[in-house]
Amino acid sequence: MIELDDMGVPRLKQGGPLKLAPKERAVLAQLLRRPDGVVSKAAFAQEAWQGEEMTDESLARSISRLRRVLKPLGTTLEAHYGLGYRLVLEAPSTPQDLETLAHARQLLVQRTPAAVTRCIELARGLCARSAGLLEARIVLVEALVVAILWGQLPTAAGVAEGMALLADFGEGRRDFPGFHAARASLLDLAWRFDEADEHFTLALRSEERVDTLMAYSRHLLCMDRCAEAVDVLRRVRQLAPHLLHARMNLARALVQGGAGSEAVAEVRAAQVDHPGTPVLQAFALAIEAMVAPRKELEAAAQRMTDGADAQPFAWSVLAFVRSRLGLRDATLDIVDAMLLCSATDAGERSLYAAPLAAIGETARARALLEAAAEQGCGILGLVLRDPAHAHWLPADPAGQCLLKRVFG
Structure with missing residues (x-):
């Protein structure tokens, strides 16, 4: 060749x-x-x-x-x-496999549950029939990470599959682009943050991939290093100005770091760039409700729950918006219904801790977070750093134990 x-x-x-x-x-x-x-x-x-x-x-x-x-x-x-x-x-990959890999990457960028599920299906097929296509393994691990964060996969099973994929790289290929960042992302989900930090250091020493920087920004948010996360995400925005989840993560980092007005400006600009995107609409409502709650947000959040195909995250956003408006009974109506009737795992249920905490139901909020901790839910690192919990969790004795359990 x-x-x-x-x-x-x-x-x-x-x-x-x-x-x-x-x-x-x-x-x-x-x-x-x-x-x-x-x-x-x-x-x-x-x-x-x-x-x-x-x-x-x-x-x-x-x-x-x-x-x-x-x-x-x-x-x-x-x-x-x-x-x-x-x-x-090695045996070269076929043009069809390379096209499938490119399509899988495009699906992963969309960041919707359905797109991530399809990405995993395609990447698993590529790994099975084209063992030398190492990038397919990286894409699959990245998709598994997103699926765990979405609540589509149990943390333990997803992390185990990802680690097995990376173990096949062998000692000689561990500086393949994306390897260290992929492993670090899995370690974050397993709450092994110090080990993850070491792998991110190795990844950033030799490459500046957008995917690596995005994963690193999540790690920094888990570590509550918000200013560093903002700097990293602004660098991502320079490299990929229209990447949706980069702008969403930047808004989250700004709120977590106390720059609420900048976060609102960021999500509003993202909505102009990505009109009609349900995930962004829901996220923007949550950010605005956190920073400056107002009555108009409730009607917009309510519309997102209309219809049989409403996404599950729309209900948690509506509950949070109502909680920030002080609508205690309306908030509890949603939370009680979703926790009793919906088929959600402990990680997804932990998202309802934020609206419960906002209306003073900190005991119930803590119980949801502790249940997620018992199951080792990978999303919990980000949930515990949610600004919605900053006012009560570190001051609560049981909350302090929970923080120590996850972050050491």
């Missing part, structure tokens, strides 16, 4: 030279000269950098860029800890 021409320049066997920057071209040329062996960092420094200073980070960036170019060609770069890198030729 790839060879060196007479001038020592990497090229496709049935095509022209690969479009690479000089450093990446020199690195690939070295690897092609030793297709079955490991090229050491010292060798790269001597030949590819030719006396210029080479840092671990600069080499890692070159390797990361090369992987993106080589991935569709069925070629992988393996990292061998303490030694260097090795070129591994």
Whole structure:
């Protein structure tokens, strides 16, 4: 598939030279000269950098860029800890598989329960029939993380499946783009935040993928490092100005950090950019109710629950809006009905802790959060940091125990 021409320049066997920057071209040329062996960092420094200073980070960036170019060609770069890198030729993925992978990624960006379910189906199929397509494993893990956060998958089962997918990478491929961020996301869901922090450090050292930054922002919110999360999400907005869930996460980070008016401005701007998006509409109502509750929000939230196809999250938003307006009985009507009659797991039920806390029902709110903790629900890290709980949970003795249980 790839060879060196007479001038020592990497090229496709049935095509022209690969479009690479000089450093990446020199690195690939070295690897092609030793297709079955490991090229050491010292060798790269001597030949590819030719006396210029080479840092671990600069080499890692070159390797990361090369992987993106080589991935569709069925070629992988393996990292061998303490030694260097090795070129591994694999069976190339079919055009159909690559198209399926692209479609799965598009579905994941939509962030709706139905789209995430379909993404998981497609990615599982790709992993089963195209073992060398490592990006399919990364996409599947990312989709599993979102499904757990949506309450579509039990945390334990989803984390176990994701960890098994990443374990197949082996020691030599763990700097594949997205690997460390994917593992860190799973560790966050398992409340292993210190380990997750280590993997995010490794991920950010060599790459600036939007998906990595998004996952890192969630980690920072769990750690209550709101200012850092805002900075990361503003960087995401520069890289991907129209990415919906980035703007939603930014608004959440702003509220959590005490910048409510900026959060409202962010969700209103996002609604202009993404008109008629139900998830965003519900989220925007919750943000506005948290920052500046007003009667008009109730009617808008009520409309989202009309019809047989109303999304479950619409009811939790309506309950929260009513609770922020001081409508105690109307809030309890929704909460009691949903907790008694709907088929929700402990993670989804924990979302009703916010409206209960807002009307002073902190004992019931705490019980929902503790039930989610008993089941190890991955979403609980974010739920506990919800600004709706900031006024009571840290001051409540049982709440303090809950925070310590999850965050250590």
